[in-house]
Amino acid sequence: MAGRVLITRPIPEPGPDLLRESGLDVEIPSEDRSLTREELLRSVRGRDGVLCLLTDQIDAEVLDAASGCKVVANMAVGYNNIDVAAATSRGILVTNTPGALTESTADLTWALILAVARRVVEGDEEMRTGRFPGWGPLHMLGGDVSGKTLGLVGPGRIALAVAERAVGFRMSILYAGNRPNPAFDAIGARLVDLDELLAESDFVSLHVPLTDRTRHLIDSRALAKMKPTAYLINTSRGPVVDERALVAALDSRRIAGAGLDVYEDEPRMAPGLAGCRNAVLLPHLGSATAGTRAAMSRQAAQNLLAALAGRRPPDLVNPSAWSGPKVAG
Structure with missing residues (x-):
């Protein structure tokens, strides 16, 4: 040729x-x-x-x-x-x-879910800097994962792989999309509209392509609908999230935390995001195996x-x- x-x-x-x-x-x-x-x-x-x-x-x-x-x-x-x-x-x-890249990105999504809920990065830093005071019943409490509700925005291949992993954590699974997906229904997931998903989910995980419709899909209005104990996970595309609005929500503890692998102006982050202790920030590692x-x-x-x-x-x-x-x- x-x-x-x-x-x-x-x-x-x-x-x-x-x-x-x-x-x-x-x-x-x-x-x-x-x-x-x-x-x-x-x-x-x-x-x-x-x-x-x-x-x-x-x-x-x-x-x-x-x-x-x-x-x-x-x-x-x-x-x-x-x-x-x-x-x-x-x-x-x-x-x-x-x-x-379906399986590796789904794995990384779960790495972010567990890391942000259980404060893994903060704990690692505490140990490396010699600041661990010893075990205590109130020390570095995080959020539960097992038995909680996972909301998946965009029911494609990667979202389905994330949902399949959630079954092992006995999670209730919600998904938002344009139409029912039999593969999700088969594992007990329930199709809801985006507002219901945001309001009910303990973890909101984004799996949509970047289009004119999905740009800033998660803005201040969407963040305000989430539980104050909920976490936002993004392994899709950075501009799906209004990053400045996210920083404000994290700073005010409007939501409990976020796990991000992608950024709105990659490789740069919005001002203040790096200082959010309740965020786990990865350098676009979704397919990096x-x-x-x-x-x-x-x-x-x-x-x-x-x-x-x-x-x-x-x-x-x-x-x-x-x-x-x-x-x-």
């Missing part, structure tokens, strides 16, 4: 090797950092395919610079970093990597290879850009 491909940042194998073994000319920057805007515009020129990351803003200007590009393969499940409409209008296929990142690398490469071979990619985001096989077989 002939063609020139850009991978916008060094990624784990086996994706790059799969592309090279297919005969493609693969360019990967030597530095492990996001390309600047100017570097991205320059690097996409003359490429038949681009394998990008969620930190790359692939908009109309970039797509125009990549004239002749056939496919943009995003190594992420979310694709809000890509102007899909602009790609579709130019006949460029867009793909993502759903499924590959060796096995998961390798699977994502493979999946993105396979999508790109399918597109360049004239086949419909398995994880096509914009099917309206697909006009049928380009080559026999």
Whole structure:
């Protein structure tokens, strides 16, 4: 297979090797950092395919610079970093990597639930700084998890995996979405509207894509509906939460705490968030296991290879850009 491909940042194998073994000319920057805007515009020129990351803003200007590009393969499940409409209008296929990171992100969601409820990070710091005064019946009391109510906003793959884990904690499970999901119903979860979920849940976990409708879905109004003993967990996309409103809610103890893996202006945090002792803050680790990142690398490469071979990619985001096989077989 002939063609020139850009991978916008060094990624784990086996994706790059799969592309090279297919005969493609693969360019990967030597530095492990996001390309600047100017570097991205320059690097996409003359490429038949681009394998990008969620930190790359692939908009109309970039797509125009990549004239002749056939496919943009995003190594992420979310694709809000890509102007899909602009790609579709130019006949460029867009793909993502759903499924590959479901289990690792669900595991991390549970790590945040347990860490923020049981004050794990605070306890670790207390031990490391020599401030542990010894056991006491009132020392560092946290929140219960077992038997509580878990509310899942956005009933997709990851939310379902989180819900399945909640069964072992004997939790009542609520979920909010546009329609019933039989997989949730099968484990005893109950479909409710968002306001009811916010009011009844002890843990509110966010699992929605970032769209115009979900931007600041959790704002001051939504936070005010939560129990003062409740915790907010976000492993979806940062702008789903109004971070300044969250800081105010944490500072005033309007809610008990938050566990965050994503941020509204990533990698920066809203002023005051770092000082919130009732927040557990992780640096976007949802898919950060060796096995998961390798699977994502493979999946993105396979999508790109399918597109360049004239086949419909398995994880096509914009099917309206697909006009049928380009080559026999």
